[in-house]
Amino acid sequence: MTISTLLVANRGEIACRVFRTCRALGIATVAVYSDADADALHVREADTAVRLPGAAPAETYLRGDLVVRAALAAGADAVHPGYGFLSENASFARAVRDAGLVWVGPPAEAIGLMASKTRAKELMAAAGVPLLAPVDPAAATAGDLPLLLKAAAGGGGRGMRIVRELGELPGELTAAAAEATAAFGDAEVFAEPYVERGRHVEVQVMADDRGTVWALGTRDCSLQRRHQKVIEEAPAPGLDQALRERLHEAAVTAARAVGYRGAGTVEFLVSAEGRPYFLEMNTRLQVEHPVTEAVFGLDLVALQLSVAEGAPLPAEAPPEPRGHAVEARLYAEDPARDWRPQTGALLTFELPDEPGLRLDTGYTGGDTIGVHYDPMLAKVVAHAPTRPEAVRLLARALERARVHGPVTNRDLLVRSLRHPDFTGARLDTGFFDRHLAALTAPAGEGAVRLAATAAALARAADRPARGPA
Template identity: 45%
Template sequence: MKKILIANRGEIAIRVMKTAQKMGIKTVAVFSTADRNAPHVKFADEAVCIGEPQSSKSYLRGDKIIKVAKQLNVDAIHPGYGFLSENAEFAELCEINNIIFIGPRSKAIQMMGDKLAAKEAVKRYNIPMVPGIDEAITDIKKAKIIAKDIGFPILIKASAGGGGKGMRVVEKENDLESQMNRAISEATSAFGDGSVFIEKYVTSPRHIEIQIMADSHGNILHFFERECSIQRRHQKVVEEAPSSVLSQKLRNEMGEAAIKVAKSCDYLGAGTVEFLLDADHNFYFLEMNTRLQVEHPVTELISGVDLVELQIRVARGEALQIKQDDLKISGHALELRVYAEDPLNNFLPSVGHLDVYKLPIGDNIRVDNGFEEGMDIPIYYDPMLSKLITYGNTRDEAIQLMIKAIENYHVEGVETTLPFGKYVCEHEAFRSGNFDTHFVKDYYSPEALHKETENEAKIAALIALKQYLKDQKQLRLPN
């Protein structure tokens, strides 16, 4: 494998390129006209424009990407995450054109991409699942019968997708019809498939996921868990590894369950098995993400591995050289997704110009970044600027370092989730480990953040005044 094309943009494209370059592999970037001057384009050995700003005319054009790969004699394509990373047709297109797809086989992507097919596949392995139905439906009358049988509250979920789209919690029967119609409409719009399924809603859930890696020689490893319960709109914002609530016994059980899920679909490469953990620490299979996760850096820091390097090695047919017993958790890692979003305005995207953009630096601070000062934030893509990751010997150490790193991350021109990240890290519920996926709903409000920001401004003003008076006093002293 001498040359890899990265079918993505931003921080993940640069992240993959760094490992490829470390391994002596040439890199090819693809970009839209909106990204012509983006850092990932400059970072690559070669770069090719593949279309207009809209992702449907550029980053989602598998045919164009394959054409570029063939023209430049590319050996493999790394899809990153998002865009074509979980597109079975694209993986198959790579296979047909004798280009290595750095990810699972198309059949596994297809199976795990359909939530109902995924549940059917893992059933044989006796993995716990949330009570629900085994078929996708669009019929309201049928939904009412099923919901009564399962018992409220229930969760309606789009069969064909994720990211919180087509997902509705229904507390009582009167709301079922309207929420069902909304979920179907949203799922149709997002995925072209309005079918949904219904399952029991787990109250006070924690979102725990297990990182796995499988080679083509029958070896499957798990790299422990990530806690991803701090979410807004069903999407993660703060992630950490390990979880503060898992015992070693439960960790082993969930790790083994994740390996069984990988076996159920003859998996290859990096994948993540997601579970819900209830208040009594019972865990239930949720879904499998057939790609590298946004939050993979926290796993890398606590396990001492480069997951992208392992992806590449596995893709070129190598056997994993690590054994499960070799893997140990060392320290604690925390990640904040730095989005160009306004936490004071319902996390709406904050599009604009990066007038100031200065990253924090220091020991045990890692920033996977995709932007530079002076750039505009494109309106066409996910508004994530970077991922801020800190590492410590203990959880408290990682949290304190995160607060310091946030304070030293300077952005002007757009609003970001940095203040929200600081709010989370300073909140007693998070620091104590006593939280669930309802953290934002239970503890966060724009008013609370605004009050905290005001208090910080007052303290800063008092310190500045004290320093000013001290300086003035020194100036007045006679020679």
């Protein structure tokens, strides 16, 4: 079938990003919005918008019944879930399909098989994909330490704990289970060995219903705070060809094992010795998908829509990659104060318009950053022929950006991109644990004065002009 009207069951930058492809393809768009998002950019950009009464996610974007009802009321014939919220909820995927709508995502059965990390690991072990052996917390000994506790039903860093002392294990298990219950409605927590100095490397896959599965290169997502990614790049630097091929093969095997269709990501932990271990499969489009799009010259959302319409992938093999891409997530948060989220009026938000730069955002200057949702303002992506060129372009673009309003992590991003460990591709998930103090050290007095002056000018420019009294 041909999709004519698409509802995006999401908000913010991912909704705006999907709408951009829809406009290019001539597909009408429908937004859903909470009361807190009534004036949000994704609502302004959609052709039609349907209100979800309330503000909290549990009342709005997590109410699958309301989203399906909105799609039918707006005359949509398809639903794209974006990422987060209901994107990996098998019951929602079934509800969309049962309502006679096209689900722009993998089969509900594949989502269900990968929804629990414990079940997914069992499935991957049977398929021969390398993984870390789970540890029974009740039988753990000092020799098993350090351990990583993880929520079986979710991700995004919630329900995760590193345990280095055996005496801390019972309390951390209780805390992890409580956090997992609050975030995902499932208290199941499992333990596995924690790999020191490990790298987070993932493989983007795209599959159709004819049996073709593409492995679209690697991404490195090792720079993380609270187990959430901050800077990502493609391809992952410093991997030899044998390891790249092994990761590609494992990812394709994982996709075939669950009868996958559409876009997905297979995540691995790569040890300092270069051994890869399966972490999980994300059955959706990833936040960091733009770096893969840049390197391969593809529109992954367009491919998702095409596959959902029943079309095959355009070739047996993906195009050849070109160059290097790096993405930085710009957050309204204060890294120097335990990454505390920030709210308020975003007075000015402008990024240099240069070749090789891409901005995916859900905000413009004059918008308000609220308290209800993730504090990510934007993703800034640089693509260039080489890694050093892409890193330099991104750092300078962030440095030149005009961002006035709440505190952001902009300075942290610039300093991270220029840190010798990053420029030298010495990457692992402990980067911020080791370097945060230096990366958040106060700027010189002159820089502080300049930032205050720029913010004052932005406020003045935003005020309406007054005539003579």
